[in-house]
Amino acid sequence: MTQRLTLTRPDDWHIHLRDGDQLQATVPDAARYFGRAIVMPNLVPPVMNATQALAYRDRILSHRPAGSQFEPLMVLYLTDSTSTADIEAARAAGVVAAKLYPAGATTNSDSGVTSIDKIYPVLEAMEKAGMLLLVHGEVTDNHIDIFDREKVFIDRTLTPLRAKLPGLKIVMEHITTADAAQFVSESSDLTAATITAHHLLYNRNHMLAGGIRPHYYCLPILKRNVHQDALIAAATSGNPRFFLGTDSAPHAREKKEAACGCAGAYTAYAAIELYAEAFEAAGALDKLEGFASHFGPDFYGLARNADTITLIKSPWQAPDSLAMNGSELIPLRAGETLQWRVAPSE
Numbered sequence: 001m002t003q004r005l006t007l008t009r010p011d012d013w014h015i016h017l018r019d020g021d022q023l024q025a026t027v028p029d030a031a032r033y034f035g036r037a038i039v040m041p042n043l044v045p046p047v048m049n050a051t052q053a054l055a056y057r058d059r060i061l062s063h064r065p066a067g068s069q070f071e072p073l074m075v076l077y078l079t080d081s082t083s084t085a086d087i088e089a090a091r092a093a094g095v096v097a098a099k100l101y102p103a104g105a106t107t108n109s110d111s112g113v114t115s116i117d118k119i120y121p122v123l124e125a126m127e128k129a130g131m132l133l134l135v136h137g138e139v140t141d142n143h144i145d146i147f148d149r150e151k152v153f154i155d156r157t158l159t160p161l162r163a164k165l166p167g168l169k170i171v172m173e174h175i176t177t178a179d180a181a182q183f184v185s186e187s188s189d190l191t192a193a194t195i196t197a198h199h200l201l202y203n204r205n206h207m208l209a210g211g212i213r214p215h216y217y218c219l220p221i222l223k224r225n226v227h228q229d230a231l232i233a234a235a236t237s238g239n240p241r242f243f244l245g246t247d248s249a250p251h252a253r254e255k256k257e258a259a260c261g262c263a264g265a266y267t268a269y270a271a272i273e274l275y276a277e278a279f280e281a282a283g284a285l286d287k288l289e290g291f292a293s294h295f296g297p298d299f300y301g302l303a304r305n306a307d308t309i310t311l312i313k314s315p316w317q318a319p320d321s322l323a324m325n326g327s328e329l330i331p332l333r334a335g336e337t338l339q340w341r342v343a344p345s346e
């Protein structure tokens with residue numbers, strides 16, 4: 001008998017939709033079955049205030065497919081000059097969170113925060129306003145090894161921040177290490193993490209052994225398999241402070257397959273399908289619904305989606321490439337077999 005799995009409609013708590021003509025490709029992919037998505041603000045220039053967030057939201061909605069209820073949730077990009085007034089105005093405009101990018105840590109983070117000490121008043125205003133802090137958790141020091149940057153960030157920045165502002169809801173985005181999983185598990189109920197499908201399915205050998213594969217290159221970078229195992233254990237544990245965030249991050253083929261390639265993996269074309277594979281491999285398909293559909297809205301203080309989607313185990317071949325804004329986009333798993341598909345909605 002064909003295996004089927006019905007879930008409360010999931011949401012994506014971390015996605016990059018980009019802007020302009022790229023929205024033609026990214027919004028329909030995100031809207032296929034996700035009810036909502038936390039839309040990352042690392043545009044150029046970034047989304048730094050309420051006005052920019054609302055305008056960006058309108059541009060996203062103008063690409064929403066007819067009949068779709070998909071709802072983009074907007075995020076402010078913190079800089080050294082973000083003010084408490086920016087936070088209050090953003091909150092009043094319905095912006096749900098603000099994102100801390102350490103300056104230089106990842107794609108389009110040049111305008112990010114140079115030192116967390118500069119934004120403590122802003123973080124206090126967020127705590128007061130009930131706005132979540134989302135964090136790209138890596139230090140940027142040249143002398144810190146790229147594979148250690150997440151752990152050093154936890155020790156240096158996140159642990160003191162957690163102690164200083166115990167009432168602030170913090171999401172450590174796209175965690176990649178056993179250290180991060182442990183930090184979140186041992187922190188208070190106001191600390192959570194998103195986990196990508198690619199960090200559940202892959203480790204650094206997939207990127208580097210037998211040839212260098214640029215489409216597996218993302219930040220934080222894939223780690224050793226022991227870290228992959230710890231992430232699988234966290235995601236499938238039923239702990240409600242670990243939930244789904246794809247970090248689907250499109251870059252044109254020539255920007256990835258280059259001497260200095262961009263960081264980011266595109267998974268939105270098959271996101272829940274990839275997560276289902278990871279959970280099935282761990283013998284934990286029964287834990288997928290909590291991770292994908294319940295724990296995210298619970299942590300954000302939003303209602304769970306009221307309807308469902310159905311996954312069917314029915315292998316299919318991923319496309320070799322997708323079209324994005326006149327260029328080619330190579331999705332993760334391009335040309336390979338995927339095990340699950342989502343049943344068309346009635």
Ligand SMILES: NC(=O)N[C@@H](CC(=O)O)C(=O)O
Binds near residue numbers: 042218263
């Ligand atoms: N994850 C990535 O490797 N890239 C993201 C940025 C980010 O989420 O850090 C992007 O915007 O391309």
Ligand SMILES: [Zn+2]
Binds near residue numbers: 106136174219220
């Ligand atoms: Zn990031």
Ligand SMILES: [Zn+2]
Binds near residue numbers: 249
């Ligand atoms: Zn991201």
